[in-house]
Amino acid sequence: MLTSALFAPKSALQNFWRNKGLSIFAVSVMFVVLMMTGVSLILGHSFNQSIDSLKGKAKTISIFIADTTPLVNVMNLQTQLRSDPRVQSVTFVDKASALAKYKQDPSIPPDMITNLEGYNPLPASLDVDVKNINDLDALANDVKSLPLLDKQGPTNYRKAVIDRVVVFSRFIAAAGVVILVSLTGVAIFIIMMSIRTAVYVRRQEIEVMKLVGATDWFVRGPFLLEGMLAGVIASLASVVLIAVGYQPFVDKVRSAVPFLPVSYDAAFLGELCLILALVGIALGAFGSWLGVRRFLQT
Amino acid sequence: MLTSLQPETRFEVEPVQAPLISFQGVSKTYPNGTQALHAVNLAIPRQDFVFVVGPSGAGKSTLVRLLIREEKATIGRIYVDGQELGRLRHRHLPFLRRKIGIVFQDYKLLPKLTVFENVEFGLRVTRGVDRLTRAKVEEVLSIVGLQGTERKFPDELSGGQQQRIAIARALSQDPKIFVADEPTGNLDPATSWEILQLLLKINERGATVVMATHNKEIVDVMRRRVVVIDGGTVVRDDASGGYHEDAN
Numbered sequence: 249m250l251t252s253a254l255f256a257p258k259s260a261l262q263n264f265w266r267n268k269g270l271s272i273f274a275v276s277v278m279f280v281v282l283m284m285t286g287v288s289l290i291l292g293h294s295f296n297q298s299i300d301s302l303k304g305k306a307k308t309i310s311i312f313i314a315d316t317t318p319l320v321n322v323m324n325l326q327t328q329l330r331s332d333p334r335v336q337s338v339t340f341v342d343k344a345s346a347l348a349k350y351k352q353d354p355s356i357p358p359d360m361i362t363n364l365e366g367y368n369p370l371p372a373s374l375d376v377d378v379k380n381i382n383d384l385d386a387l388a389n390d391v392k393s394l395p396l397l398d399k400q401g402p403t404n405y406r407k408a409v410i411d412r413v414v415v416f417s418r419f420i421a422a423a424g425v426v427i428l429v430s431l432t433g434v435a436i437f438i439i440m441m442s443i444r445t446a447v448y449v450r451r452q453e454i455e456v457m458k459l460v461g462a463t464d465w466f467v468r469g470p471f472l473l474e475g476m477l478a479g480v481i482a483s484l485a486s487v488v489l490i491a492v493g494y495q496p497f498v499d500k501v502r503s504a505v506p507f508l509p510v511s512y513d514a515a516f517l518g519e520l521c522l523i524l525a526l527v528g529i530a531l532g533a534f535g536s537w538l539g540v541r542r543f544l545q546t
Numbered sequence: 547m548l549t550s551l552q553p554e555t556r557f558e559v560e561p562v563q564a565p566l567i568s569f570q571g572v573s574k575t576y577p578n579g580t581q582a583l584h585a586v587n588l589a590i591p592r593q594d595f596v597f598v599v600g601p602s603g604a605g606k607s608t609l610v611r612l613l614i615r616e617e618k619a620t621i622g623r624i625y626v627d628g629q630e631l632g633r634l635r636h637r638h639l640p641f642l643r644r645k646i647g648i649v650f651q652d653y654k655l656l657p658k659l660t661v662f663e664n665v666e667f668g669l670r671v672t673r674g675v676d677r678l679t680r681a682k683v684e685e686v687l688s689i690v691g692l693q694g695t696e697r698k699f700p701d702e703l704s705g706g707q708q709q710r711i712a713i714a715r716a717l718s719q720d721p722k723i724f725v726a727d728e729p730t731g732n733l734d735p736a737t738s739w740e741i742l743q744l745l746l747k748i749n750e751r752g753a754t755v756v757m758a759t760h761n762k763e764i765v766d767v768m769r770r771r772v773v774v775i776d777g778g779t780v781v782r783d784d785a786s787g788g789y790h791e792d793a794n
Contacts, residue, residue, distance in 0.1 A: 466671060
């Protein structure tokens with residue numbers, strides 16, 4: 249029984265080695281597919297980091313207070329807002345803090361900052377964080393007609409911008425799913441074809457196996473292991489390359505596009521390596537199963 | 547009292563044994579519309595030796611393919627050792643095949659394996675290799691007269707010897723049924739006779755032998771059961787006949 253159980257792994261290794269050309273081709277294709285999958289997952293993760301950051305910023309609305317409003321009224325409004333179930337937090341920013349913050353904004357030209365010496369046109373504000381970005385619109389509408397607000401612009405809420413952020417994040421998520429599904433389909437097809445070729449090369453052996461009464465699993469086993477072996481080698485190679493390349497990739501993105509809040513995420517790298525290894529093995533096994541299926545039907 | 551004087555009578559009734567192989571109204575039509583067999587009825591008891599003869603395209607090979615369940619009957623039922631093949635689940639098919647030793651005209655040997663490994667391959671597939679395997683392989687190689695060729699490769703041997711390897715491989719499974727599809731088709735007359743002697747030996751050891759053949763001389767000399775198929779139907783079934791009806 250033991251020798252029978254060892255037949256599949258031994259046969260898989262032998263065939264993997266004997267059909268070196270085919271094996272290298274299958275491993276290479278899987279490697280490319282896994283690399284593309286890995287890179288698209290990293291890109292997706294980086295986009296998510298950016299989108300999360302944008303959403304985080306977008307979830308904050310500044311309610312500008314008229315300079316003439318007594319502080320007690322502002323505090324009352326702050327208390328009122330804090331009791332609103334849609335609100336996460338409320339922070340009061342006085343006029344001096346608003347000016348200091350403005351001066352630190354790198355996107356503001358220096359000459360504009362110089363012109364502000366001894367003069368503060370910025371209003372005080374209540375910066376409100378909402379729990380759900382979709383509540384921003386209603387909250388902005390609720391507060392905009394309050395008499396204590398700055399008449400020039402009661403809030404910094406820009407509906408179009410928020411809508412774009414939401415649509416963009418949905419588009420990125422959908423595009424990611426489409427790319428991953430397509431890559432998976434391509435990988436399965438390539439593995440299926442290469443295993444089908446391997447099966448064709450060994451059709452005589454399979455025919456004899458079936459004639460003498462081999463079970464389907466006995467015939468299928470070595471091919472499944474062969475596909476899984478190709479998957480393991482390809483995923484190991486892609487995991488190593490991605491692990492080595494992730495940090496330089498993040499550094500490059502940050503230097504090229506400094507405003508994109510992309511950062512190195514070690515926990516994500518661990519998850520990614522595990523996903524690639526499992527995907528590689530699963531693709532190899534599933535592709536092989538499809539490849540050998542047709543030959544087992546009689 | 548009269549009854550007590552009569553000797554005790556015992557009736558030795560032999561149980562009615564179902565045939566080992568039975569075709570009941572079997573027809574086979576291929577997907578392209580070709581009807582290969584039509585309403586075939588055939589019963590083959592245990593340890594029978596049957597020649598299935600007929601011209602090319604008569605349906606002999608289809609009959610063999612149906613018997614080993616490489617094909618399914620379109621109409622009718624086929625029973626092998628009590629199992630109806632039409633109802634046999636795909637996962638049970640290997641266990642049917644283990645009851646049937648099969649040899650073909652083209653031997654179906656693995657050229658990269660030695661004689662010993664070719665025979666061992668069958669055992670490896672069905673039982674795994676253990677300490678009894680070597681003895682079993684040596685035993686069947688001795689039955690077919692191939693002792694001393696264990697380390698040779700098939701292409702180093704003659705056609706007759708290659709067919710013997712195929713027979714040894716089939717024999718190693720201890721099959722109840724031995725199916726030979728044109729086993730002498732590629733062999734000269736002398737070698738064909740040697741193969742036939744081997745099949746007779748296998749039959750004497752208890753296996754039922756079904757041999758599809760074109761070989762008129764062998765069939766005429768052997769005077770065994772002959773089933774003649776022509777145009778997909780059984781046109782003659784003689785318990786002891788020749789290739790042609792006038793040879794009876």
